[in-house]
Amino acid sequence: MIEWTGLSPDEARQFLANKDKSKRDKRMSLKEAVQKFVKDGDNIGVAGFVNGRQPIAIVHEIIRQGRKDLILSFQSAGLAIEYLAGAMALDESKNSIKRLELAYWAHEAFGISPLFRYLTENGKIEVEDWSNYNMSARFKAGSMGLPFIPCRSPMGSDMVQRNRSVIIDCPFTGRPIMLLPASHPNVAIVHVQEADIYGNCRIQGPTYTCPEIAMASAHTIVTCERLIEHNEMTRYPNRISIPFFAVDAVIEVPFGAYPGNCHGLYYFDEKHISEFRGACEKFRKGDTAPLKEYYDQYIFGVETFAEFIDKLPFEQLQYVQKIEPGIRLEAGFTVLGS
Amino acid sequence: MPKYSDDFTTQEMIVVAGSRSLPDNKVIFAGTGLPMVAITLAQLTHGPGIVPVFEAGAVGPELSRGLPLSVGDSRTTYRANYLLGLNSAFELTQRGYADIGFIGGAEIDPYGNLNSTMLGDFPDGYQRPKTRLPGSGGASDMACSCERTIIIMVHEPRRFREKISYITSPGYLDGSPNARWRAGLVGQGPQRVITTKAILGFDDETKRMKLVATLPGETVQSVQDATGFELIIPDDVYEFEPPTVEEIRLIREVIDPQGYFVKKKIKE
Numbered sequence: 001m002i003e004w005t006g007l008s009p010d011e012a013r014q015f016l017a018n019k020d021k022s023k024r025d026k027r028m029s030l031k032e033a034v035q036k037f038v039k040d041g042d043n044i045g046v047a048g049f050v051n052g053r054q055p056i057a058i059v060h061e062i063i064r065q066g067r068k069d070l071i072l073s074f075q076s077a078g079l080a081i082e083y084l085a086g087a088m089a090l091d092e093s094k095n096s097i098k099r100l101e102l103a104y105w106a107h108e109a110f111g112i113s114p115l116f117r118y119l120t121e122n123g124k125i126e127v128e129d130w131s132n133y134n135m136s137a138r139f140k141a142g143s144m145g146l147p148f149i150p151c152r153s154p155m156g157s158d159m160v161q162r163n164r165s166v167i168i169d170c171p172f173t174g175r176p177i178m179l180l181p182a183s184h185p186n187v188a189i190v191h192v193q194e195a196d197i198y199g200n201c202r203i204q205g206p207t208y209t210c211p212e213i214a215m216a217s218a219h220t221i222v223t224c225e226r227l228i229e230h231n232e233m234t235r236y237p238n239r240i241s242i243p244f245f246a247v248d249a250v251i252e253v254p255f256g257a258y259p260g261n262c263h264g265l266y267y268f269d270e271k272h273i274s275e276f277r278g279a280c281e282k283f284r285k286g287d288t289a290p291l292k293e294y295y296d297q298y299i300f301g302v303e304t305f306a307e308f309i310d311k312l313p314f315e316q317l318q319y320v321q322k323i324e325p326g327i328r329l330e331a332g333f334t335v336l337g338s
Numbered sequence: 339m340p341k342y343s344d345d346f347t348t349q350e351m352i353v354v355a356g357s358r359s360l361p362d363n364k365v366i367f368a369g370t371g372l373p374m375v376a377i378t379l380a381q382l383t384h385g386p387g388i389v390p391v392f393e394a395g396a397v398g399p400e401l402s403r404g405l406p407l408s409v410g411d412s413r414t415t416y417r418a419n420y421l422l423g424l425n426s427a428f429e430l431t432q433r434g435y436a437d438i439g440f441i442g443g444a445e446i447d448p449y450g451n452l453n454s455t456m457l458g459d460f461p462d463g464y465q466r467p468k469t470r471l472p473g474s475g476g477a478s479d480m481a482c483s484c485e486r487t488i489i490i491m492v493h494e495p496r497r498f499r500e501k502i503s504y505i506t507s508p509g510y511l512d513g514s515p516n517a518r519w520r521a522g523l524v525g526q527g528p529q530r531v532i533t534t535k536a537i538l539g540f541d542d543e544t545k546r547m548k549l550v551a552t553l554p555g556e557t558v559q560s561v562q563d564a565t566g567f568e569l570i571i572p573d574d575v576y577e578f579e580p581p582t583v584e585e586i587r588l589i590r591e592v593i594d595p596q597g598y599f600v601k602k603k604i605k606e
Binding site for chain 1: 408423477482517
């Protein structure tokens with residue numbers, strides 16, 4: 001028996017047995033969704049991949065409301081976790097992360113994560129390292145209703161010494177194989193391009209691990225760039241990446257992954273990422289003022305994500321849309337044509 | 339016009355060396371940073387048939403929409419032949435579809451084990467490391483399950499150490515016979531280490547790192563001096579062919595004109 005973070009497989013099964021799975025209108029405000037589904041101490045499954053389609057709008061709302069002792073589970077993340085870490089760095093009594101279950105936290109071409117260094121090197125959070133495949137497969141096991149999933153990597157790595165994986169001799173081949181415990185977060189936070197009012201989601205570009213995280217979690221909050229007609233969504237049933245009954249709240253939030261990349265809509269805003277990351281780096285080196293100013297201006301100084309977007313120069317937003325090389329959203333079968 | 343460039347940086351050299359080490363018509367699973375630049379250069383020169391795979395899900399895309407800044411961004415998906423997510427990318431690697439994994443790391447030991455997790459004492463200092471690094475990402479999965487791996491690294495004594503702080507991505511583990519097989523791994527392990535100073539390989543018997551070739555401006559001695567452990571120096575070490583004018587032009591003008599990954603100077 002291991003100590004489960006979030007729900008145990010049996011708890012997760014029981015939770016779904018009792019859940020209302022009806023096809024109903026799930027629109028609500030982001031504020032209401034976070035009030036309803038994100039609690040202190042929750043294990044949050046953070047969707048997206050590094051700075052691609054991360055649920056930034058949802059994270060800003062969590063920070064405004066304040067949540068403590070969070071466990072964050074993800075494969076590779078960048079800005080979403082950096083924002084939560086920045087809120088913790090500024091005021092631990094209002095926002096705090098207790099534990100990370102992760103494979104990678106940095107910003108690839110934009111640099112390392114200053115606040116990952118700050119929090120770990122000062123012993124402020126607990127860390128459990130996994131690989132990208134491990135975290136993805138853990139969510140997949142959760143979504144499959146299995147307590148564990150076998151995996152061939154990374155045996156031989158020091159990761160296995162300090163995470164909850166178990167290496168056994170395979171009962172069929174006799175060779176060593178690694179077993180990973182399922183992950184069932186209390187709540188998944190996901191940003192997609194298109195959703196309907198019932199929560200059906202159509203993801204464009206890589207799906208990352210978004211469907212698995214949503215299906216594994218007890219609750220799922222979805223923000224989308226566009227709410228589309230249900231009839232349009234169901235014209236292509238096999239393009240639905242997340243089915244409605246895995247979703248609890250749907251909120252239309254254009255630019256909801258900004259300043260990250262959202263396939264088909266906008267590329268990275270390097271300028272804004274550098275502004276925020278730069279403030280985090282200054283904080284790590286002891287100059288706390290720029291980070292406080294950033295939060296006061298863009299997060300605590302506004303009520304909604306739209307007000308944050310409204311503070312940015314229109315030309316800057318136009319630019320990140322213009323340089324996006326992905327295929328533009330179309331009403332139809334969006335993976336075709338360019 | 340001369341064939342070879344006489345004006346190039348060490349990072350440009352490493353990209354050229356990385357590119358030339360990639361065979362055409364192979365499936366190459368590329369990590370973030372320099373591997374992405376090298377794979378693009380290879381596609382534009384000797385390897386138009388290379389099939390790139392990115393861990394966020396893209397298989398066999400055309401890398402003609404600008405240098406990706408992330409292995410999951412929109413530039414990795416243009417005209418891809420298959421596109422799902424992380425599970426699908428790693429599953430096909432486990433199955434054996436990925437010939438070569440192309441990865442980097444912060445520290446490496448003589449057996450090709452890589453660290454990209456932490457500097458400091460492990461396990462005692464794990465929850466409070468001296469320096470925290472980004473973590474495995476998909477590198478450890480590639481190191482385990484791609485059929486072979488090619489490693490690309492900056493060559494400095496502090497990065498080439500007899501004992502590294504933490505093994506993130508397994509190489510030949512402790513170098514003992516069949517160590518990878520006994521650990522349960524399916525891939526065959528690292529083939530080449532491409533650095534800012536040399537091309538390195540591994541001794542068939544001991545699995546310790548050996549010098550294969552010195553890069554322009556380097557000698558056997560200068561490479562050994564920059565390595566924090568003793569290298570095996572075979573008799574047939576050769577001098578690597580310098581970058582061509584065309585390769586340098588492609589890096590500067592076509593692949594990474596903004597210098598996202600190929601910096602003018604390497605950061606200390």
